Amino acid sequence: MKNDEVIIRVGGAAGDGVQSAGLILARVFSRSGMHVNTYNYYQSIIRGGQSWYQIRASHREVRSQGDGLDVLIALNKDALERHTNPKINEGGASPLPKEGVAIMDSSMTGYKEFDVDYTPVPLGEIALKYSKNTLLKNTVAIGAAMGSLQMNFDILADVIRDQFGKKGDIAEQNVKAAKEGYDYYSQKYKKIKKDLKVSNEKRYLIAGGEAAGLGAATGGLKMYFGYPMTPASSILHFLAEHSTQYGVFVKITEDEISAINMAIGANYAGVRAMTGSSGGGFSLMTEALGMAGMVEVPLVVYEAQRAGPSTGLPTKTEQGDLMQVIGASQGDYPKVILAPRNIEELFHLTREALNIAERYQMPVILMVDLYLAEHYETISKPDLEFKIDHGKRAQDNQKDYRRYAYSEDGISARAIPGQPGLMHNEDSDEHNEFGDVVSDAETDPTLRTLSMEKRMKKMETYAKEIPPTPTYRADDAEYMVVQWGSTQGAVEEAIDILREKGLKVGGLEIFHIHPLNRDIEKKLSGRKKIIVVENNFSGQLNRLLKSEFSIKTELITKYDGESFYPEALSKEIEKKIGGN
Amino acid sequence: MVTIADYKGKVKPDWCPGCGNFAQLSAISMVLANMGIEPKDAVIASGIGCSSNMPEFINTYGFHGLHGRLIPVASAIKWANPKLTVIGYGGDGDGFFEGTQHFYHAAKRNIDITYIVSDNQVFGLTTGQASPTAAMGMKTKSTPNGNIEKPLNPLDFALAAGATFVARAFSGDAKHLQEMIKLGIQHKGFSFIDVFSPCVTYNKNNSYDYFRSRVYKLENNDKSDLLGAYKLAQELGDKIPIGVLYQKDEKTYEDYDPIIANTSLVEREPVKITEEHLAEFL
Numbered sequence: 127m128k129n130d131e132v133i134i135r136v137g138g139a140a141g142d143g144v145q146s147a148g149l150i151l152a153r154v155f156s157r158s159g160m161h162v163n164t165y166n167y168y169q170s171i172i173r174g175g176q177s178w179y180q181i182r183a184s185h186r187e188v189r190s191q192g193d194g195l196d197v198l199i200a201l202n203k204d205a206l207e208r209h210t211n212p213k214i215n216e217g218g219a220s221p222l223p224k225e226g227v228a229i230m231d232s233s234m235t236g237y238k239e240f241d242v243d244y245t246p247v248p249l250g251e252i253a254l255k256y257s258k259n260t261l262l263k264n265t266v267a268i269g270a271a272m273g274s275l276q277m278n279f280d281i282l283a284d285v286i287r288d289q290f291g292k293k294g295d296i297a298e299q300n301v302k303a304a305k306e307g308y309d310y311y312s313q314k315y316k317k318i319k320k321d322l323k324v325s326n327e328k329r330y331l332i333a334g335g336e337a338a339g340l341g342a343a344t345g346g347l348k349m350y351f352g353y354p355m356t357p358a359s360s361i362l363h364f365l366a367e368h369s370t371q372y373g374v375f376v377k378i379t380e381d382e383i384s385a386i387n388m389a390i391g392a393n394y395a396g397v398r399a400m401t402g403s404s405g406g407g408f409s410l411m412t413e414a415l416g417m418a419g420m421v422e423v424p425l426v427v428y429e430a431q432r433a434g435p436s437t438g439l440p441t442k443t444e445q446g447d448l449m450q451v452i453g454a455s456q457g458d459y460p461k462v463i464l465a466p467r468n469i470e471e472l473f474h475l476t477r478e479a480l481n482i483a484e485r486y487q488m489p490v491i492l493m494v495d496l497y498l499a500e501h502y503e504t505i506s507k508p509d510l511e512f513k514i515d516h517g518k519r520a521q522d523n524q525k526d527y528r529r530y531a532y533s534e535d536g537i538s539a540r541a542i543p544g545q546p547g548l549m550h551n552e553d554s555d556e557h558n559e560f561g562d563v564v565s566d567a568e569t570d571p572t573l574r575t576l577s578m579e580k581r582m583k584k585m586e587t588y589a590k591e592i593p594p595t596p597t598y599r600a601d602d603a604e605y606m607v608v609q610w611g612s613t614q615g616a617v618e619e620a621i622d623i624l625r626e627k628g629l630k631v632g633g634l635e636i637f638h639i640h641p642l643n644r645d646i647e648k649k650l651s652g653r654k655k656i657i658v659v660e661n662n663f664s665g666q667l668n669r670l671l672k673s674e675f676s677i678k679t680e681l682i683t684k685y686d687g688e689s690f691y692p693e694a695l696s697k698e699i700e701k702k703i704g705g706n
Numbered sequence: 707m708v709t710i711a712d713y714k715g716k717v718k719p720d721w722c723p724g725c726g727n728f729a730q731l732s733a734i735s736m737v738l739a740n741m742g743i744e745p746k747d748a749v750i751a752s753g754i755g756c757s758s759n760m761p762e763f764i765n766t767y768g769f770h771g772l773h774g775r776l777i778p779v780a781s782a783i784k785w786a787n788p789k790l791t792v793i794g795y796g797g798d799g800d801g802f803f804e805g806t807q808h809f810y811h812a813a814k815r816n817i818d819i820t821y822i823v824s825d826n827q828v829f830g831l832t833t834g835q836a837s838p839t840a841a842m843g844m845k846t847k848s849t850p851n852g853n854i855e856k857p858l859n860p861l862d863f864a865l866a867a868g869a870t871f872v873a874r875a876f877s878g879d880a881k882h883l884q885e886m887i888k889l890g891i892q893h894k895g896f897s898f899i900d901v902f903s904p905c906v907t908y909n910k911n912n913s914y915d916y917f918r919s920r921v922y923k924l925e926n927n928d929k930s931d932l933l934g935a936y937k938l939a940q941e942l943g944d945k946i947p948i949g950v951l952y953q954k955d956e957k958t959y960e961d962y963d964p965i966i967a968n969t970s971l972v973e974r975e976p977v978k979i980t981e982e983h984l985a986e987f988l
């Protein structure tokens with residue numbers, strides 16, 4: 127376990143407040159100037175089951191949930207057993223090692239099943255001192271955990287006060303309970319030895335869905351339409367909660383088909399609008415997605431993947447929708463697919479997507495996954511300056527206006543309803559430059575060809591501005607690990623582990639899924655091995671890469687519903703390398 | 707002054723001669739012109755079907771979208787820009803099969819749009835299958851032995867959904883049709899007008915004569931009487947009422963939502979996100 131980072135895990139049943147306890151801890155670290163990365167393991171139930179929340183913090187960057195465990199807060203016996211048992215199997219999470227401590231209620235004192243440091247604290251007893259029920263025991267445990275690391279108690283007290291802000295008395299009860307837990311631990315047990323550096327510079331702590339919502343708002347979003355589906359609900363909830371503050375109209379629709387058609391209607395009317403769903407809802411949207419391409423209306427769709435197929439694992443992560451998104455909707459039409467690699471990038475790409483969609487008058491799909499949408503990360507201070515680009519717009523009363531004028535770059539000037547002298551029809555049927563249909567009475571193969579080429583021309587124009595594909599420690603790399611989207615952190619950390627072992631491994635990080643940058647082939651050429659890492663069963667990106675480029679690859683997949691863990695992944699990569 | 711000529715589209719309608727849709731095209735053009743609405747401020751959103759081709763033939767802003775999906779498009783246009791007169795126009799297949807849920811919820815939300823359905827009891831564009839309003843026993847391409855499904859009652863449905871303006875018209879009575887469309891557009895809230903619109907090619911049963919011999923105009927009915935309206939909606943035998951069955955003044959969805967109430971989002975600048983907004987993440 128690394129000395130310059132700490133990992134705390136809170137385990138309990140759904141309804142126990144596992145996540146809110148975890149978030150308080152995360153906030154203490156981010157306010158102590160540390161980098162934070164959280165991980166949420168939960169099920170699709172409201173009460174019961176087993177869930178846990180993990181916080182990893184350090185003064186240096188932490189890019190994934192990490193390996194190892196320092197402090198366990200077990201809110202019930204099941205959690206205690208699960209996380210101290212060396213045979214834990216929760217998708218790769220580490221059990222509590224010998225050096226770790228397990229904070230638990232004193233009522234479980236007799237439990238000594240495995241070889242770890244059990245550190246009972248009278249959580250329930252202390253809680254009852256400050257309130258009539260034992261709800262406060264989580265707070266006591268949080269205090270104890272912070273005591274075990276000797277974090278500054280004042281910061282914890284502030285976080286608690288902010289959390290319970292409006293309920294003054296309750297806030298103070300909680301602060302006192304936390305203090306007692308903190309003191310109890312400090313007096314009774316040894317402090318955990320860690321080399322953690324704190325600073326006064328607070329860091330911004332934000333979840334993926336929130337970053338997308340915030341990014342969209344800074345990018346001029348005015349309307350959001352959606353139908354709840356995990357993990358796309360987080361952006362929906364966030365925007366609904368901030369609707370007044372951000373001036374964003376938010377509507378839950380009767381279904382996803384309505385949501386996307388509404389987003390198209392709003393964009394057609396000249397208002398920046400978005401929709402979002404998970405794979406299931408997205409599949410309902412596909413017909414309209416193609417329509418956006420056909421009528422050339424800007425559209426951004428936030429597609430948050432969860433483990434499929436079908437209803438699948440509603441609260442588990444996966445990257446299994448790539449083929450569905452690439453192939454969505456009948457016919458050929460221009461579109462862009464972006465897969466942000468981390469939360470900061472999600473913030474930036476969401477508003478960038480709004481600009482691309484409007485400049486090119488075509489759909490842009492932002493592909494995230496449950497892990498990216500729901501976990502928290504510290505990010506650098508969000509840059510609020512952003513230039514909204516509405517693209518080509520027609521002048522009022524423009525002579526001889528052609529909504530779909532065939533142009534050099536494939537992009538024609540839009541007219542918005544209400545503009546004088548520019549009335550026209552936007553049609554899902556094939557149409558000519560004016561928007562007049564060429565599919566009915568006067569089917570016209572020549573015009574059809576020209577119109578198809580006009581739309582697809584946009585892809586050529588766009589190809590010139592695709593950003594270069596990022597690499598990681600690739601200069602001298604003999605082996606290249608290719609990843610896309612949210613697996614960036616785990617893959618980079620796995621590469622670091624292998625580098626420490628002296629293996630020349632580097633990474634290629636694809637966030638621009640469609641169209642693919644042609645630089646990929648060059649960046650992968652001349653390497654001994656190319657290993658594609660994906661959070662799905664069949665290696666969907668791998669298939670795509672092999673169809674687009676002449677490359678030979680090996681594949682590492684994971685489809686148990688959990689993200690990659692760096693240590694385990696590094697071993698798998700090493701195996702692939704070894705098999706020369 | 708706006709005249710009907712301003713609404714004349716440059717594409718000639720390709721409907722079959724005698725199709726009921728012609729009357730609706732002229733009625734909509736006439737009413738918009740007479741109401742002094744400029745073509746630039748009118749939007750017609752349609753689905754897919756013979757009727758749904760309308761936006762091609764009229765000089766307004768038009769959106770000819772997907773089969774069954776005109777209502778969400780029309781709703782969002784209205785929410786984005788309340789200054790526009792938004793008309794949803796499509797067929798019975800479009801609205802009562804594929805788009806049923808949208809129809810219901812738009813009515814329930816009382817969005818200020820006017821939804822006109824060209825109800826010909828058949829699928830026209832796909833060359834004559836039974837539509838949701840096709841009568842029992844009707845022989846079509848999809849029901850060669852006669853339709854064995856009960857027809858859907860659009861007025862009943864609209865009333866149950868909470869539409870605040872429910873009317874029926876007939877393409878064979880142009881003046882009355884115009885009157886209904888005018889009242890529908892003037893009504894603030896969700897207006898639904900079901901128009902008997904003979905398909906002369908694929909529905910020989912529900913012809914002009916069929917309707918002409920049955921329809922009668924509602925006069926002096928109590929339009930605020932919901933149960934009375936339900937009763938009228940059941941009259942589908944030898945006597946069929948046309949006119950306004952029900953009308954009610956009620957706040958619209960737009961009135962309730964603080965972001966769009968009295969606001970045109972298309973004109974309003976996006977809210978500037980500042981440092982203060984970021985404080986919650988610290």
Ligand SMILES: Cc1ncc(C[n+]2csc(CCOP(=O)(O)OP(=O)(O)O)c2C)c(N)n1
Binds near residue numbers: 754756796824829830
């Ligand atoms: C998703 C989808 N399903 C089916 C069709 C084929 N389709 C086109 S029009 C139509 C029915 C038209 O009937 P109606 O809405 O009553 O319009 P009408 O032609 O009678 O005016 C169908 C099924 C389609 N275009 N899209």
Ligand code: SF4
Binds near residue numbers: 904908
């Ligand atoms: S098929 Fe019927 S509905 Fe279609 S245009 Fe001809 S008459 Fe009208």
Ligand SMILES: [Mg+2]
Binds near residue numbers: 755798824826827
């Ligand atoms: Mg029909």
